[in-house]
Amino acid sequence: MTKICGYIAALLFCFLLQLSPSPAMACVEGLSWGMDLLSVERHIGQPLVPIQGGINNDLFEVRDFKMSGLPVKSLRVRVEDKNGLQQLAYEMEYKNMTEVLAGLRKRFGPPVGTSLDVDGGYPQQQWIWHTGEDVITAIKSDKSPFLLSYRPSLLDPSFL
Helix, strand or coil: CHHHHHHHHHHHHHHHHHHCCCECCCCCCCCECCCCHHHHHHHHCCCCEECCCCCCCCEEEEEEEEECCEEEEEEEEEEECCCEEEEEEEEECHHHHHHHHHHHHHHHCCCCEEEEEEECCEEEEEEEEECCCEEEEEEEECCEEEEEEEEECCCCHHHC
């Protein structure tokens, strides 16, 4: 009987854990998926400016941002009215790319997938990590700055 109560308590705890906002483990420490815009601004210490010309009014940006001491050209976030923080993307100089990729590899292991595509006549490399909480995509292209994108994972690995 005690074992059954223990299993029920563990299942209830796991269920309640799924309902709480999950931390965005791979991005700026302390941010959580679902945070409202004011909370995101307060956490990063800078106001986010709306990006004009987008389909929705849920895209915001800050330029010349520092992430762990590394200069970032721009930090863009998608913060929906109903669902809060849903995506982050950093544009960085290529000179910092190696350090960022090495840090991701050390923290999360080798990337899930890498590819080299020729799309429109120029090469592109892509690295993808699935942390369980986040999906991280790093993209290197000859036509644009180094891009690092984070979004919450839609896949629950326990169901695989």
